[in-house]
Amino acid sequence: MQNNLSERRTDEGLSQGELAEVVDVTRQTINAIERDRYDPSLELALKLAIHFDCTVQDLFHLPPDDRPTPSSDTSSNETVGG
Amino acid sequence: MTPSIPQVRLTRQRYRAIVYGIAGVAVVALLAGIALDQHVLGAVVYLVGAWIGGGIAVLAPRWSDRTLQDERDYELHNRASGLLVGLAMGFGLSVLPVLYVLDAGGTVEITGIVSGVVITLSALFLLYGVCFGIVKRRT
Incomplete structure (x- = not known):
């Protein structure tokens, strides 16, 4: 899963350690997420989204190859994965 | 003051x-x-x-009021545990039956140390199964 956490964090002038304290994880976990080496739990993703005042899809998105093909009978116009 | x-x-x-x-x-x-x-x-x-x-x-x-462990640590432990059991099971299933057949044929002799390894691996699998059942019931 890809994300733009690093950009959003630096935009706010936060260090990895400061963001980690806000969402109650270790600095190493924030670092691993930013490097796409760890996919956070839904709870942590929601905490990050709430902190940055955005949706989870604004922060995290699937790479194009991993996105499921929408079924033909789906009437929804929602985009998946940002 | x-x-x-x-x-x-x-x-x-x-x-x-x-x-x-x-x-x-x-x-x-x-x-x-x-x-x-x-x-x-x-x-x-x-x-x-x-x-x-x-x-x-x-x-x-x-x-502690500090975050000393978090979800990533637990996931690392889970993955390491799964890898350990997978490797032990792969070794156990692929090697041990062969050893017993060769022992029955008189080609090799299962010593006390090998028997200890077999018992330890069997106990590990049994314990894993019990732990898996407990976790499954609670999840």
Whole structure:
């Protein structure tokens, strides 16, 4: 899963350690997420989204190859994965 | 005016250093006890170290206001446990039946050490199955 956490964090002038304290994880976990080496739990993703005042899809998105093909009978116009 | 007492905050690095340090001392003491023929002393130091180190490892994350362990640590433990059981199962299923067949044919002889390994692996699988069942019921 890809994300733009690093950009959003630096935009706010936060260090990895400061963001980690806000969402109650270790600095190493924030670092691993930013490097796409760890996919956070839904709870942590929601905490990050709430902190940055955005949706989870604004922060995290699937790479194009991993996105499921929408079924033909789906009437929804929602985009998946940002 | 009361003098302020500097408080030592338990950081993640300090937490790991303490736990691994105590565990290291305990293991060295056990080995030294064997080497120096002081088995009881070595065993006592090891037991004390294991209990204190284990106690700190388990209790410190609950009592500390700092985040010493988080979801990524638990996932790493889960993956490592799965890998361990997978490797042990792969070894157990691929090698051990062959050993028993060769032993029955008189080609090789299963010694006491090999029997110990078989019993240990069997106990590990059994324990894994029990733990899996418990976790599954609670999830």
